[in-house]
Amino acid sequence: MLGSAGDVHHEVGGHILSRYGHLVPGRGLPKAAVVVGSFVVGNGQWYGRHWHTAHQLAWAEEGVIAVRARGSTWVLPPSMALWIPAGIEHATGATGPVMGRSLYYAPDRCPVRWSAPTVIGVSSLLRQLIAYLADDGLTESARERAEAVVLDQLRPVSVATVLAPPPRDARARRVAHALRACPADDRTLAEWGAEVGASARTLARAFAAETGMTFGQWRTRVRLQTAMPLLAGGATVAAVACRVGYASPSAFVAAFRRVVGVPPGAYFSP
Structure with a gap:
């Protein structure tokens, strides 16, 4: 996965992630099909354009996260997340403080085939599963079962992006x-x-x-x-x-x- 210059790296669950919850380039994907990374975005802060070699589910556990991709901007409260397919260039930011979690999916182990950014409804069950998968101590079998349920919970919702591009004049x-x-x-x-x-x-x-x-x-x-x-x-x-x-x-x-x-x-x- 790609990061940005000057990004500070740390370890989560035995895997190296950036301070934005992104996996570090060159380290490859872990054995798990889903990796959860936590990140904090300050008021008005943006993590510039980048892309990943894995699928990403961007979600704000607290606050409202914004994602720009393919000419659109999604503004997402905790009730919604954005599926970002591998290879899609995007930028992530916030208009207020955000405590976020990103889920990264190994493409070769993920049955989801959405080719464009897709808004997902975050149910209370999905919230609990994300927290569960963030536990470093899960056994391999327990993780596999939870990953399967998470994938089953990825259900698109029909909402429009709130786009307000600036004029050039x-x-x-x-x-x-x-x-x-x-x-x-x-x-x-x-x-x-x-x-x-x-x-x-x-x-x-x-x-x-x-x-x-x-x-x-x-x-x-x-x-x-x-x-x-x-x-x-x-x-x-x-x-x-x-x-x-x-x-x-x-x-x-x-x-x-x-x-x-x-x-x-x-x-x-x-």
């Missing part, structure tokens, strides 16, 4: 940067244009052409990206809705369902 980027800092700002494009020196039409064209969505759609996604770590941390829907710029909880829930595909309660339930 310098003036539109100023608007985007300001909204990321304060997503509740409800100024119109005309009002933004007066601040950055562009007409509302120019800004609208920049967002549509360079992000693939209207300004309103883009702002909604930024608001949802901001909301997810807050909801995962236990904040109420009402409080989060107000903080990210919605007039009512129902308006926020409707926007969340429209973009993500499920309401917040379903997305964050264990």
Whole structure:
């Protein structure tokens, strides 16, 4: 597997892993079909683009993890994880503190054949199994049985990615940067244009052409990206809705369902 320059290595379960829970290059895969690595990601920290020779299941036990791959960004609370096939280049980060665990699967011993990143629902049973497999003292037979159940628990869920790519136009980027800092700002494009020196039409064209969505759609996604770590941390829907710029909880829930595909309660339930 590949790591990044300057990564600090340590030993987990007799196998050398990086401080991000990644197996060290050149050491090969262990005999076990599944290896669990733990990692911590600080607020705003990203582990740059890399890939692995094994399949990875990226999961945040606490906090919300984000994964970028193939032009998409997945924002994942503890109720969801992302299957990343071997060889897929990706980056991992967080908008708040994250305590994560990654599961690594030996491709030649894994029946899963998904060729693209796939969102997996993390049930309470799967959570317990991940913790169980992290135990260094498991016997070979006990590990094999648990690994089989883990594989059986990998069930895709239908949710959309929350993508909000930055526009390239310098003036539109100023608007985007300001909204990321304060997503509740409800100024119109005309009002933004007066601040950055562009007409509302120019800004609208920049967002549509360079992000693939209207300004309103883009702002909604930024608001949802901001909301997810807050909801995962236990904040109420009402409080989060107000903080990210919605007039009512129902308006926020409707926007969340429209973009993500499920309401917040379903997305964050264990």
